Amino acid sequence: MRSAAPLLALSLVLGGLLLPLLAPPARAAVADWTFLVYMGADNNLEGPGIDDFLEMAGVGSTPLVNIVVQFDRAVGFDVRYGDWTTTKRFLVQAGMTPTPANATMDLGEVDMAAPASLVSFATWGAAAYPAKHYFLDLWDHGLGWQGVILDDSPITYMTTAQLGPAIAQVRTALGRNVDIVGLDACRFTVEIMAELQPSVDYFVGSEKDEPLAGWPYDTFLAAVVAAPVMTPVQVGTWLTTAYVASYFGTSPYSVNLALVSGGALPSLVRAFADFVAELNASVPLLQSQVLAARLATERYERNGLAGGDEFDLFHFSENIVERSGNPRLAALARALQGAIASAVLAQAAWDNPTPTNGVHAAHTHGLSIWFPDTPSDPAYDALALSRATGWNGFLATYRSGSPTSIPTGATARSVDTSLPTDGLADAIRVDATPRANGSLVVVLTEHESIVASLQVPVLTDQAEALNLTGPHPGRFNVTVLFYVGGKLSDLVTVSGLGIQARYRFLGSVLDPQGRPVGGATVTLQNARTSVVLSGRTDDSSGQYSLGAIVPDFFVDGDTLVLTASSEGRQASAAFVASARGTSQTVNIVLDTSATAGVNAGLIVLGAGSLVLAIVLMGIAVWQREQIRGLRRRLP
CATH class of the missing domain: 2.60.40.180 (Transthyretin/hydroxyisourate hydrolase domain)
Known part of the structure; x- marks a missing residue:
């Protein structure tokens, strides 16, 4: 698996790198695609790096597709093709091997974890091999939100906080966004995407650890060479499919890969922020429900083994809907699910029924998030996603505090408010006497959807009587939520109350x-x-x-x-x-x-x-087609 946390036990010294000014080759004609593969194999991935290079050479560059690689090798892992250990650049041609003689440039020893190295390669590659579309492939170990690209010479890695400005510099050099940034590495989380989003149109990556073999460059690039006019969405979609197909039925591990729209991420972040605000307000009162939801959520690897800190975000929100009992939180969770579905343009997975490491991919939806047992890294607070959503604040407190209620004594019943009375219950009455100053929220739900709500400020020991009516007659569930100092302090639910007509x-x-x-x-x-x-x-x-x-x-x-x-x-x-x-x-x-x-x-x-009947028939037909499509895609 592409995980290398043991390497990080050593002290890390991060710094910039001043590269020599090297003249690029003569500028080529504008191609449809240029693939810029930043291959950090100065570590135990040297052998897989050579294998992937040979896969690329099994296809080779064409006048319309450039395959450009910056390849940093290691000492002592693989001796093939001259056992060189420096950093070289290649325009990969059909049948090429990664020998020094085939390199376009030899840069000497380069710290691939230095942001300046990445910027230098990407800007050089785009200038030397211009194209209508650029795919920047960060090839190496991945550490989730912490970073990517581990280099043994010296022992360093590129943090996510460093990666964001580096990609921004590449964007500036291009004069437009990078079409696709992909991580052929472990654990491309939503935190990394949010950091890079202003500079990138699309992302491709795995929620979980990847097998050592990584992406199937031969089948993937062959498809692009055969149809170079493919759009970024088509290229990304093809890669997700080819990746999972390459492991289907044969890998001892479960796998997934997703294509995510950078343009949809701001809306997703806003939906997540709204969800986090109510989630944070709901603990510690609903602490046990939140912990149960987390426990039920699909969790991914750490160092190739079960028990990592990345969880599928969509699946967590589903479990919150099922377990929280808070209809406001459930509604925000569903809104988040909609935002995720809009952002994830393609997602493929194969769930090994008996994975070697016990980690499944049965509930992957394309986006994972850091959700540790106990947060311990202050660097997380500085990430764009943390600042925008307050997720870091929730992580710091979701296990703390005692779930103590401040009771309201709330009750709810159906009542006849007409004058004179006609014997029909036309409203739902809520009575409550809060034991503290705060905010009382009454929510009316039908079929899990909020159909009416009312929020009023309340004073200690002052009786409140509130009447709610629904949008139409029916049976409704009533939830009374009491917030003190922004924290949920009481929750009372009464089910099946009728509003008659x-x-x-x-x-x-x-x-x-x-x-x-x-x-x-x-x-x-x-x-x-x-x-x-x-x-x-x-x-x-x-x-x-x-x-x-x-x-x-x-x-x-x-x-x-x-x-x-x-x-x-x-x-x-x-x-x-x-x-x-x-x-x-x-x-x-x-x-x-x-x-x-x-x-x-x-x-x-x-x-x-008649219109309603036709609409319902249409929905039924649509559902059948969706089910058929899923069956075609599933193993």
């Missing part, structure tokens, strides 16, 4: 010629509850009218079955009920001339219901 189903029973069928028996059954309403059609008009109470008879979205029968003949049809109004018109055709028995009823809905 009178409702009427209207329509006609007609024969196939459009003539009314009088005296027909009409029944309306809720498919979910089996509750039935019944009536008869008017003798002359064939019309019927059935009264109901929502949500006693149905709730929004229930499937209802309308049945009409006359003279031993019967027709039935189903439709989706809408509580977003006071009535619904449903007509049905009954063929009274047919043989006695059941015949298929032609149902004619009112305009609003």
